[in-house]
Amino acid sequence: MKKLRRSMLFIPGSNAAMLSTAFVYRPDSIMFDLEDAVALREKDSARLLVFHTLQLTAYHGIETVVRINPLDTPYGLKDLEAAVRGGVEIVRLPKTDCAEDIHKLEREVDRIERECGREHGSTRLMAAIESASGVVNAVAIATASPRMDSIALAGFDYVVDMQTQRGDGTELFYARCAILHAARAAKIDAFDVVFSDVNDDEGFLKEANFAKRLGFNGKSLINPRQIELLHQAYAPTEQELRKAERIVNAAEEAERQGLGVVSLNGKMVDAPVVLNAQRILALAKPAFVQA
Amino acid sequence: MEIKKEAICGTLESNDLLVKVAPRNGLEVTISSEVMRQFGARIREVVEETLKQMGVSQGQFVIEDKGALDCAIRARVQAAVLRGCDSEELNWRGL
Amino acid sequence: MDEELDIETLDPRKDVRGAAEVKELLRASGLDAEADIQVFVVARNRRGIVACAGLAEDVVKCVTIAAEYRGSSLALRLMNEIHYLAMMRGQSHLFLYTKPGNATLFEGCGFHKLVEVLGHACLMENTPVGIRDYCDSLNAFRQPGQRIGCVVLNANPFTLGHLYLVRQALRQCDWLHVFVVSEDASAISYADRLDLVRAGLAGTERVTVHGGSRYLISKATFPSYFIKDACVVEACSTAIDLLIFRRYIAPALGITHRFIGSEPFCRLTRKYNEDMFEWLENASEEGQPVHVVEIPRFEVAGCPVSASEVRRLLARGDFVTMASLVPPTTLACLRAKYAFRTQPQADYCATEIIEVK
Numbered sequence: 001m002k003k004l005r006r007s008m009l010f011i012p013g014s015n016a017a018m019l020s021t022a023f024v025y026r027p028d029s030i031m032f033d034l035e036d037a038v039a040l041r042e043k044d045s046a047r048l049l050v051f052h053t054l055q056l057t058a059y060h061g062i063e064t065v066v067r068i069n070p071l072d073t074p075y076g077l078k079d080l081e082a083a084v085r086g087g088v089e090i091v092r093l094p095k096t097d098c099a100e101d102i103h104k105l106e107r108e109v110d111r112i113e114r115e116c117g118r119e120h121g122s123t124r125l126m127a128a129i130e131s132a133s134g135v136v137n138a139v140a141i142a143t144a145s146p147r148m149d150s151i152a153l154a155g156f157d158y159v160v161d162m163q164t165q166r167g168d169g170t171e172l173f174y175a176r177c178a179i180l181h182a183a184r185a186a187k188i189d190a191f192d193v194v195f196s197d198v199n200d201d202e203g204f205l206k207e208a209n210f211a212k213r214l215g216f217n218g219k220s221l222i223n224p225r226q227i228e229l230l231h232q233a234y235a236p237t238e239q240e241l242r243k244a245e246r247i248v249n250a251a252e253e254a255e256r257q258g259l260g261v262v263s264l265n266g267k268m269v270d271a272p273v274v275l276n277a278q279r280i281l282a283l284a285k286p287a288f289v290q291a
Numbered sequence: 292m293e294i295k296k297e298a299i300c301g302t303l304e305s306n307d308l309l310v311k312v313a314p315r316n317g318l319e320v321t322i323s324s325e326v327m328r329q330f331g332a333r334i335r336e337v338v339e340e341t342l343k344q345m346g347v348s349q350g351q352f353v354i355e356d357k358g359a360l361d362c363a364i365r366a367r368v369q370a371a372v373l374r375g376c377d378s379e380e381l382n383w384r385g386l
Numbered sequence: 387m388d389e390e391l392d393i394e395t396l397d398p399r400k401d402v403r404g405a406a407e408v409k410e411l412l413r414a415s416g417l418d419a420e421a422d423i424q425v426f427v428v429a430r431n432r433r434g435i436v437a438c439a440g441l442a443e444d445v446v447k448c449v450t451i452a453a454e455y456r457g458s459s460l461a462l463r464l465m466n467e468i469h470y471l472a473m474m475r476g477q478s479h480l481f482l483y484t485k486p487g488n489a490t491l492f493e494g495c496g497f498h499k500l501v502e503v504l505g506h507a508c509l510m511e512n513t514p515v516g517i518r519d520y521c522d523s524l525n526a527f528r529q530p531g532q533r534i535g536c537v538v539l540n541a542n543p544f545t546l547g548h549l550y551l552v553r554q555a556l557r558q559c560d561w562l563h564v565f566v567v568s569e570d571a572s573a574i575s576y577a578d579r580l581d582l583v584r585a586g587l588a589g590t591e592r593v594t595v596h597g598g599s600r601y602l603i604s605k606a607t608f609p610s611y612f613i614k615d616a617c618v619v620e621a622c623s624t625a626i627d628l629l630i631f632r633r634y635i636a637p638a639l640g641i642t643h644r645f646i647g648s649e650p651f652c653r654l655t656r657k658y659n660e661d662m663f664e665w666l667e668n669a670s671e672e673g674q675p676v677h678v679v680e681i682p683r684f685e686v687a688g689c690p691v692s693a694s695e696v697r698r699l700l701a702r703g704d705f706v707t708m709a710s711l712v713p714p715t716t717l718a719c720l721r722a723k724y725a726f727r728t729q730p731q732a733d734y735c736a737t738e739i740i741e742v743k
Binding site: 297298299302303304305309311313319321323325351353355357 | 459462463465466469470473478494495496498513514515
């Protein structure tokens with residue numbers, strides 16, 4: 001059963017208080033940010049904070065992500081060393097424009113895993129797409145490496161590149177679709193943009209629901225308050241739940257009887273439908289899914 | 292590692308610490324904390340352990356603790372040492 | 387609430403509008419924007435500046451936070467920025483004046499109390515071991531004896547009057563510690579003043595000449611001293627300096643007596659001398675009392691010798707008259723290095739404070 005990844009909480013890597021306590025909010029994953037949230041003069045210190053925080057037992061039960069600085073900055077490679085050696089699960093590469101960006105990253109990750117004795121392949125990669133090039137190259141990026149875990153759309157920089165502004169979502173439509181398709185074709189996950197107005201619950205829910213309907217696995221969050229809202233948005237309705245239970249029960253029954261085909265109400269139920277029902281049940285019971 | 296210049300690292304905010312380092316003969320660590328009684332000894336332990344791991348045997352360290360966890364103490368002290376040594380070369384094994 | 391705030395630095399000399407905003411914010415808290423502040427750290431929200439802290443070299447002053455942000459962590463963020471800014475400017479050792487009621491707030495911001503004048507003012511520094519390290523360094527110069535004296539000179543420049551004061555003091559003590567004010571705010575540079583004191587006292591036994599420090603008559607401990615034409619002298623402007631002397635410096639060297647030259651001219655100097663009796667001799671203050679001994683000024687041709695007179699002679703290039711007022715070493719230095727000054731750069735009335743005029 002796949003892990004739930006509805007909520008990815010952004011934590012500034014320079015904020016010791018938040019690093020110490022973010023796990024209490026129980027998001028599905030936590031992203032320690034060494035890039036935009038960290039001032040230049042703090043980059044060195046934040047890197048070390050994140051390195052040590054990653055090793056806290058409190059974070060061993062939550063999926064961890066580190067957003068490093070781009071590799072062509074003086075910080076990127078050092079951030080990567082800290083992240084991989086610190087035991088992060090996923091490295092998020094900002095401003096991923098093409099497959100070669102992933103290849104470069106992968107080469108360094110290979111080397112660092114070797115040097116520090118970490119299991120080869122254990123560090124996965126998330127590409128953040130923030131430009132028109134990135135969107136256009138989404139498929140190549142999504143399939144650039146066996147380490148690819150997911151793609152995320154980063155709204156702010158993307159709309160600047162597109163010479164427009166954040167609005168009702170029209171400006172993101174193509175990008176969202178392109179990224180989703182690339183992710184699904186490559187059998188990896190896709191994450192939607194940050195909603196930056198922390199006081200606008202209604203606007204947030206609207207966007208979250210839209211992302212869910214499109215098929216995004218989850219969304220990036222900058223405020224812990226948004227976690228609960230998001231989990232609610234992703235929660236199945238009673239009706240959906242009942243139906244899913246029936247399907248899963250039917251599948252289990254068929255397996256018990258050694259039947260090759262699952263049927264419900266006289267109709268055949270395909271494997272993807274069963275999988276989907278299982279996913280819906282999981283969304284309703286996150287407690288059992290978290291490792 | 293040798294402390295060559297004065298440096299500062301960290302913040303005064305909750306769960307953090309401010310570390311100031313300066314060159315000095317011999318090693319001196321001075322700690323102020325709102326929870327000195329309960330955690331003063333532990334803070335000192337973590338600081339001294341971190342300095343030892345980095346091979347720092349000289350320098351004046353003044354620490355204003357605001358309730359930081361061990362991991363924050365380690366990180367801020369390490370970063371302060373690197374800033375004071377004017378070095379960005381991290382010996383990852385030493386951490 | 388903190389989310390909306392930006393912390394920035396502001397140069398009041400370049401950013402006229404920002405300076406005006408800061409002035410208004412300070413005024414609302416009953417504070418004046420002091421002219422010597424070189425940079426402010428300010429917190430801004432969408433509407434404007436809501437908090438500020440000023441830096442004048444190594445002294446933090448004019449700190450205020452708008453009422454709606456008090457009690458939040460804004461003070462911490464503001465003062466944090468002050469620590470970093472100061473470090474970047476090469477001023478890692480900071481002092482801060484505040485009302486005693488605010489001392490606790492600043493203690494949470496990495497400042498530590500040096501002295502407090504009850505009910506009036508409190509001087510703090512940004513390290514728990516500043517004064518301690520200074521006293522440790524002074525300890526090395528302790529001398530045995532029952533009566534250990536101290537004289538603090540600005541020596542702008544060192545005159546026969548200063549020499550007389552030192553010699554008179556030596557007659558009344560076993561050892562004399564001479565400190566030279568290190569604030570570089572006088573016509574003659576600190577380096578030269580110190581050299582001239584050493585040269586003038588060369589060969590004099592039972593004397594140790596010390597360079598000054600931030601803890602003794604500096605812009606940190608005694609800012610009024612350096613304000614030109616300081617006519618209004620606040621109740622505690624001298625107290626902080628004297629209390630530091632009594633509680634820390636005197637014990638470090640075992641000083642039992644402080645010698646001063648009588649002051650016929652300057653009001654501020656006279657007040658400082660009077661205050662010395664109150665703060666150093668008073669038994670009810672914390673710390674061993676230090677006896678204060680006033681010595682009448684040295685006279686040449688019926689006139690008290692005065693460093694300001696020497697500077698006036700310097701301005702006129704009259705080295706002939708000057709020769710009767712200063713030792714040869716001073717004369718030689720002034721001739722060599724200061725002869726072309728038609729006007730002394732800074733001629734504070736207050737710098738005569740402890741000199742024999």
